[in-house]
Amino acid sequence: MAVAGVSANRLELLQIADAVAREKNIDKEIVVEAIEEAIQKGAKSRYGAHHDIRAKIDVKSGELALTRHVTIVEDDWQPEDELEEFNDSAMVRLKDALKRDPEAVVGKEYVEELPPFEFGRVQTQMARQVVMGKVRDAERANQYEEFKDRVGEIVNGTVKRVEYGNTVVDLGRGEGIMRRNDSIPREIFNIGDRIRTYIYDVRPEAKGPQVMLSRSHPGFMAKLFAQEVPEVYDGVIEIRAAARDAGSRAKMAVLSNDSSIDPVGACVGMRGSRVQAVVAELQGEKIDIIQWNADEPTFIVNALAPAEVSKVVLDEEADRVEVVVPDEQLSLAIGRRGQNVRLASQLTGWQIDIITESQDSERRQREFTERTALFQEALDVDEVIAQLLVTEGFATVEDLAFVETYEISDIEGFDDDTAEELQARARDFLDKQAAILDARRKELGVEDGVLEVPGVTLQIAVALGEGGVKTVEDLADLATDEIRGGYEVKNGERVKVPGVLESFNLAQEDAEMLILQARVAAGWIDASELPQPEPEPEYEEEGEGEYDADAVFAAQEEGGEEAAPEGDDETEVLAEDSEQPENA
Structure with missing residues (x-):
């Protein structure tokens, strides 16, 4: 865009501003301000950069006022910046101003109107750069405002170009980028293809806002279900969590706020019609739809479907869970290349360790033998008494030394005297161990x-x-x-x-x-x-709350999940009483 000389028809500038504002979809005032700044720079290049020259365009009449300003400053004026200095072309000290103007005061400005002039080639080029720079900044600001509140939405666009595996998508009022790892593997797009993507982030950057798009994000699958399943869209069914191995397999946990509606069946649809519509968009990705449960062990069992689970042991302090499965179910529970257990871990937020029943039995036997030997040595008792203590759940000498006496005397065949004697021996053993350790500490x-x-x-x-x-x-x-x-x-x-x-x-x-x-x-x-x-989390009852997939999946990205219910450090739950999930 070229800016004509300031002596041009006064309506010409308004026509230019109108045309640019409509074309770029920005406010006309921004374009007018850009033209004013361009004219100011052109005038400074003509009269001298040290002058304080200002341009003002009347947005109604198109009249241009070009003025030079001189400001009165204090006699002892000092620069606020080391690079700043007194400018006698734009400033005048109070004592000098009083010589010509008895009413002079600090801050008063003298304004001198400048005549119109014609832009030369260099000034025109400078003006074009100023205006287009301002317009570009306004476009970027508009684009950020347009998309910053649309994070978590599915948008339709057209493939604009493909660069090194990254796909640039034209979204109408802007463009977004889908990086290689945000696309579904083996999915190829050509220029001009229509595409549906998920906005997972909008970043304001110096070169313009970056609208980050994805087709592999768990939120994309959740939003597709919201489009295909009216109950999800209406909030009757909530998608509590989702995990994806894009292009291969996914797991999604759903919950119904209406007891008369089966959340899994509603998402699957008649003869799988609803889930198949999502699967088609995700390039054949297999989707396991399971029922979310507030009981963490039950939810973990459901998440590991189609594998059967014998037992679940939670360690809430370490956010880990040990799952015991029948020997013949091990490969099914782990999945190809660990896919099943990995997705279940992402879905539940727990680190899942899987062992077989035979491994669990061997480990328990080994622990039983080690603990029995420990009690025999520390308490100087025979094998039968040591085995009784281990069978009753005592794992360490500390456990025995500091429990209430009745917890030992209540063991069949024990009395109060036996309990007191065992605790005395345990404490004596711990004192000797502490003395040995303290001596070693001092030696070191x-x-x-x-x-x-x-x-x-x-x-x-x-x-x-x-x-x-x-x-x-x-x-x-x-x-x-x-x-x-x-x-x-x-x-x-x-x-x-x-x-x-x-x-x-x-x-x-x-x-x-x-x-x-x-x-x-x-x-x-x-x-x-x-x-x-951190304060103890407040748990919602099952069925309460509204569906907010964006918040759920943002939490999943940061490694956080819904908190586990309060309980013991380790909670052992048999899986026989839990419901097995349905799969699609």
């Missing part, structure tokens, strides 16, 4: 202050000493990888680096808290800077 040179750090036991103190950590400052100076172990690249190879407390299997959060507590003890930080425990 670990300071007493290390033991005062919350979370540090005698066993941990000894392990720290063996790793060269002997003071509170030493502990405070560690990184989590130095505690838990990690990897580093040496000579181009990824090498395992052991941690000083690696054998304790500390979680990332526990290792971080141990370091922070040491820093508090060392006086490096204040105790108020420690992270505060």
